[in-house]
Amino acid sequence: MIRQYKYPPVYEWKSLCERPLQNQENLSEQVKSVFDKVKINGDKALKFYTEKFDKVSLEDLKVSESEIIEAEQSVSDELKSAIKIASENIRKFHNSQQEEKKIIETTKGAFCWRESRVIESIGIYIPGGTAPLFSTVLMLGIPANIAGCKNIALCSPPDKNGKINPTILFTANLIGIKNIFKVGGSQAIAGLTFGTETIPKVDKIFGPGNQYVTSAKQLALNYNLAIDIPAGPSEVLVIADESSVPDFVAADLLSQAEHGTDSQVILLSNSEKIINEINIEIKKQLKDLPRKEIAEIALQNSKSILLNSIDEAIQFSNIYAPEHLILAVENAENFTDKIKNAGSVFLGNYSPESAGDYASGTNHTLPTNGFAKNYSGVSLDSFVKKITFQNITKKGIQNIGKTIELMAEAEELMAHKNAVSVRLKYLENES
Numbered sequence: 001m002i003r004q005y006k007y008p009p010v011y012e013w014k015s016l017c018e019r020p021l022q023n024q025e026n027l028s029e030q031v032k033s034v035f036d037k038v039k040i041n042g043d044k045a046l047k048f049y050t051e052k053f054d055k056v057s058l059e060d061l062k063v064s065e066s067e068i069i070e071a072e073q074s075v076s077d078e079l080k081s082a083i084k085i086a087s088e089n090i091r092k093f094h095n096s097q098q099e100e101k102k103i104i105e106t107t108k109g110a111f112c113w114r115e116s117r118v119i120e121s122i123g124i125y126i127p128g129g130t131a132p133l134f135s136t137v138l139m140l141g142i143p144a145n146i147a148g149c150k151n152i153a154l155c156s157p158p159d160k161n162g163k164i165n166p167t168i169l170f171t172a173n174l175i176g177i178k179n180i181f182k183v184g185g186s187q188a189i190a191g192l193t194f195g196t197e198t199i200p201k202v203d204k205i206f207g208p209g210n211q212y213v214t215s216a217k218q219l220a221l222n223y224n225l226a227i228d229i230p231a232g233p234s235e236v237l238v239i240a241d242e243s244s245v246p247d248f249v250a251a252d253l254l255s256q257a258e259h260g261t262d263s264q265v266i267l268l269s270n271s272e273k274i275i276n277e278i279n280i281e282i283k284k285q286l287k288d289l290p291r292k293e294i295a296e297i298a299l300q301n302s303k304s305i306l307l308n309s310i311d312e313a314i315q316f317s318n319i320y321a322p323e324h325l326i327l328a329v330e331n332a333e334n335f336t337d338k339i340k341n342a343g344s345v346f347l348g349n350y351s352p353e354s355a356g357d358y359a360s361g362t363n364h365t366l367p368t369n370g371f372a373k374n375y376s377g378v379s380l381d382s383f384v385k386k387i388t389f390q391n392i393t394k395k396g397i398q399n400i401g402k403t404i405e406l407m408a409e410a411e412e413l414m415a416h417k418n419a420v421s422v423r424l425k426y427l428e429n430e431s
């Protein structure tokens, strides 16, 4: 169960913030060898690794039209409606992220602005190893739709019968994704990186996954591709005071512990009483969870820490930089300014992290493993590039020309200076 710490001194905080150890050295060697094989042997290598890691031999990697129709029929109407409600909220929130063009006159006559342009070919990875995360199709597919991505290739691991979970197929079809491939793990990322006979090469790869997927995405960066973020094993940090409800907090902690054995959950409080009550609740709720074995292992990597105050807990959380932060404290809104590093924040007793995972509208593809210090979660921005434009008038170049000439000369770049000087001379002659 969760290890407990009481008032640890500040010099111990950094080591308390460490995530469960992953064997990165072996991992990157293994992933590199998968990349090398897929680059040379294409589909043949993808099928080899699918047989090795997913224990299924496939003739065809692409999901057929008839498989999509079959999948549609097996999803209940109730679930279909829930997915549609979630889609609308996710669409609303991501639509609001569209930026209006703002033209700024920096110097009289010099106009500068930015415009977004879509990344046309993208790959979306949908985890499916231990749970079929069809909600991730919404989180990536909807902003891709809004941005206008033209070519979307979706990869997800097949099950033992060589099928992708029907709800993943239904959701993909709902938002217009047609190119769906039965391939998972690092081999899927390698396929999207190089392209194979079946899978198209893409410009950017999106999506969370286990340590093999995350390591493969990092490797893809060496081949002139972009990735969204390092989104690995899920994690949550809850800060709870005596106003929190132990039942609720225990459920929130277990919700992320059940994702994978390498997940981690952290509980911080200024009350020993509440920590004890939450721990009792965790034991109670754990008993009934179908993914009890997975959650139990994740809890062994997890910690509850008694600190002096909620302010101190927020300082700790800023060092930990959690993927999800829940503030189950009185007047939670009063603490938001103090949060420096977190992927997504949930305020008060009635904002469970599951709401963000599925349906409130925010994106659940978020930076893990401390990357919330330097990365944002996926948003509409992740699917576009921003191009800057400028339009300088005759008056504008006369106003800013001298500044450019002086700076270019100081950098000893005379061609740069001349590019301005010739224009200024021309204008002088004109007048």
Ligand SMILES: NC(=O)c1ccc[n+]([C@@H]2O[C@H](COP(=O)([O-])OP(=O)(O)OC[C@H]3O[C@@H](n4cnc5c(N)ncnc54)[C@H](O)[C@@H]3O)[C@@H](O)[C@H]2O)c1
Pocket: 053, 054, 126, 127, 128, 129, 130, 131, 133, 136, 157, 158, 183, 184, 185, 186, 208, 209, 210, 211, 212, 213, 230, 231, 232, 233, 234, 259, 260, 263, 323, 364, 365, 366, 367, 368
């Ligand atoms: N950070 C986020 O935003 C976010 C969102 C959703 C899920 N997640 C995380 O995604 C992860 C999903 O993991 P998963 O395993 O269920 O699914 P997955 O689809 O990421 O990985 C399954 C694949 O891993 C490969 N694999 C398994 N064992 C292997 C081995 N020994 N060697 C090489 N490859 C191997 C297989 O090909 C398999 O298809 C969880 O850790 C979850 O916490 C994170």
Ligand SMILES: N[C@H](CO)Cc1c[nH]c[nH+]1
Pocket: 133, 135, 136, 233, 234, 235, 256, 323, 357, 364, 365, 366
């Ligand atoms: N909590 C995950 C992100 O860490 C996302 C997810 C999908 N389904 C359920 N949860």
Ligand SMILES: [Zn+2]
Pocket: 234, 255, 256, 259, 357
């Ligand atoms: Zn989750």
